[in-house]
Amino acid sequence: MAQARYAVFATRMALTIYKGKLKGAIKGHSLLKRKADALKIKFRKVLKDLMENKMALGGTMRDANFSLSTAKYSAGDFSESLKESVESASVRVRIQEENVAGVRLPVFKQQSEDIGSSMQLLGLGKGGQAIQKTRQSFLSALEVLVHLASLQTTFVAVDEALKVTNRRVNALEHVVKPKLENTVSYIVTELDEREREEFFRLKKIQEKKAKAIEAAEAQKNAESLVEAQLRLTGQFTNEASEEGASMSMGGDNDLLY
Amino acid sequence: MGSRFIGLQEGNLLAVIGDEDTVTGFLLTGVGHVDMLRKESLKSNFFIVNSKTPQSQVENAFRVFTQRDDIAILLINQHIANEIRGVLDEYYEMVQGRQNPLPTILEIPSKTHPYEMDKDSLMTRVQALMGPREL
Numbered sequence: 330m331a332q333a334r335y336a337v338f339a340t341r342m343a344l345t346i347y348k349g350k351l352k353g354a355i356k357g358h359s360l361l362k363r364k365a366d367a368l369k370i371k372f373r374k375v376l377k378d379l380m381e382n383k384m385a386l387g388g389t390m391r392d393a394n395f396s397l398s399t400a401k402y403s404a405g406d407f408s409e410s411l412k413e414s415v416e417s418a419s420v421r422v423r424i425q426e427e428n429v430a431g432v433r434l435p436v437f438k439q440q441s442e443d444i445g446s447s448m449q450l451l452g453l454g455k456g457g458q459a460i461q462k463t464r465q466s467f468l469s470a471l472e473v474l475v476h477l478a479s480l481q482t483t484f485v486a487v488d489e490a491l492k493v494t495n496r497r498v499n500a501l502e503h504v505v506k507p508k509l510e511n512t513v514s515y516i517v518t519e520l521d522e523r524e525r526e527e528f529f530r531l532k533k534i535q536e537k538k539a540k541a542i543e544a545a546e547a548q549k550n551a552e553s554l555v556e557a558q559l560r561l562t563g564q565f566t567n568e569a570s571e572e573g574a575s576m577s578m579g580g581d582n583d584l585l586y
Numbered sequence: 587m588g589s590r591f592i593g594l595q596e597g598n599l600l601a602v603i604g605d606e607d608t609v610t611g612f613l614l615t616g617v618g619h620v621d622m623l624r625k626e627s628l629k630s631n632f633f634i635v636n637s638k639t640p641q642s643q644v645e646n647a648f649r650v651f652t653q654r655d656d657i658a659i660l661l662i663n664q665h666i667a668n669e670i671r672g673v674l675d676e677y678y679e680m681v682q683g684r685q686n687p688l689p690t691i692l693e694i695p696s697k698t699h700p701y702e703m704d705k706d707s708l709m710t711r712v713q714a715l716m717g718p719r720e721l
Contacts, residue, residue, distance in 0.1 A: 376716050383709060386694065387701045394697045397611050408610040415618035415630065421597030422658045437658060440597055441616065464614040471600075471615050474692055478659040481708060482690045485681070488715075 334511035339519035347516065351509040358501040365494045367430035372487045379480045386473065393470045396463040404456025419443060420468075422475060427483075432490040437479040439472060598658035601631040601651040601689065603644065605696055608663055609634050626650050631657060635666050645673050652677055652689060660689045664706065665699040667691075674707050 337343045401407075419442045427434045600617045602609050609632050612618075620630045633647035648670055651660050667674055674691065691708065695701035703709045 376712055379709075379712055380716065383701075383703065383706075390695050390701075393611055394607065397607055398697075408606055411610055411613050412618075415613060415620050415632075418599050418619035418631070419616035421599060423597045424658060460614065463611060467611045467615045471612070471617070474661065474694070475600075475659065478690045478692055481692070482688075484708075484712065485690075489682075 332511060333508050334515050335508060337512060337516065339516045339523075341520065344513065344516045344520070347509060347512050351506070351513060354501055354506050354509055358498065358506065361494060361498045361501065364430045365491065365498055368432065368487060368491045368494060371429045371434075372484075372491055375480055375484045375487060379477070379484055382473065382477050382480060386477065389470045389473050393463070393466040396459070396466040400456060400459035400463040402456075403459040404454065407454075407460065420471065422478075429487070432486070434486050435479070435482045437475050437482070439475045598688075599631050599656055600659045600661060601633075601654075601657045602661045603633045603635060603647055603651070603666060604661065604663040604694075605666070605698075606634050606636060607697055608661075608694070612661065626654075635663075641669055645670050648673055648677075652691075655688070657689045660691050661694055662691060663696040663699070664693040664701055665696060667693050667707075668705055671705075671707070678707050 335347070337347070421440055421442075423438045423440055425436045425438055427436050599619050600612075602612050602617065604612075613632065618630065618632055622629055628647060628650045631651070633644070633651075635644055644666060648660075648662075651657055677691070693701070693706045693709075703713065
């Protein structure tokens with residue numbers, strides 16, 4: 330796996346291109362790492378908040394429920410008329426966005442309008458005060474709950490974003506960067522090899538040329554030497570042939586040629 | 587990339603699945619909403635569960651509330667959540683990859699059942715992620 334590289338023709342242009350890509354990958358990797366770190370910090374904070382608030386929830390709900398029991402005692406069972414009186418919600422929740430390290434995180438903001446008229450009537454009847462108190466305690470509980478819901482949604486979103494970012498960091502670190510590095514070193518090796526081949530070929534050619542020149546020179550020298558010798562021996566041969574001719578004609582039978 | 591979370595212009599609703607007391611208490615605050623124009627059989631955003639309520643109805647209420655696009659927060663008594671734990675966990679699976687996990691589910695204690703973090707589907711994940719670090 331360490332030898333994986335991109336399939337390219339080893340040219341100088343490819344070298345520049347891939348060097349550029351490698352630089353990009355390195356820069357991207359360090360940027361993503363910083364994003365991941367920022368997310369990790371946010372994540373830990375959200376976790377802590379979430380735990381603390383959830384633990385505190387028990388107490389808040391207990392108070393609210395206690396108020397309710399008191400109200401039921403004073404006002405009787407008002408749940409039926411309450412249910413009947415429901416029309417349009419006066420308490421709603423707006424979703425806002427918080428931006429952390431480039432990630433959009435949802436945050437809930439509670440918003441209230443005026444309580445519907447039919448509900449107001451409840452506060453006026455028997456035990457109305459107790460009912461009002463109950464409403465207040467449940468409203469406080471609601472605030473806590475909306476905050477909790479915010480934390481929960483943020484938690485889920487950060488968790489997901491962190492996972493994705495870490496995946497990208499790892500991909501760059503363990504796959505893309507090594508591949509690019511291998512490609513660059515491959516191209517460099519190929520180019521060097523080619524240069525050496527060129528060099529070697531040139532040298533060989535030069536050698537051959539030099540040899541050819543030498544050989545030609547040697548030829549020339551040899552030829553001129555032979556010519557000179559011939560010229561010299563030619564004189565002797567002429568004299569020798571005259572003598573030889575006379576000798577053979579005279580007939581000295583002792584000489585055997 | 588536009589915002590994915592906006593939901594309703596005028597603000598999103600909360601929904602409650604709980605016992606009578608819990609629902610009564612929250613209705614007092616004004617979170618209740620009834621829309622007769624909705625096509626679901628459940629026209630309101632609250633559902634009361636008592637000992638006689640069949641589980642299928644509870645599951646149905648849960649499904650209706652989680653599929654609506656105008657509900658941002660779903661409050662549910664934990665002892666009721668325990669009864670439909672399967673459907674709850676299914677919902678969490680489905681919402682896993684999305685970056686728009688509406689509604690978010692809040693498990694709350696009731697008068698009769700105190701809150702137990704070990705049963706809460708979401709908080710068990712929080713605990714798992716926090717656990718090793720606390721040591």
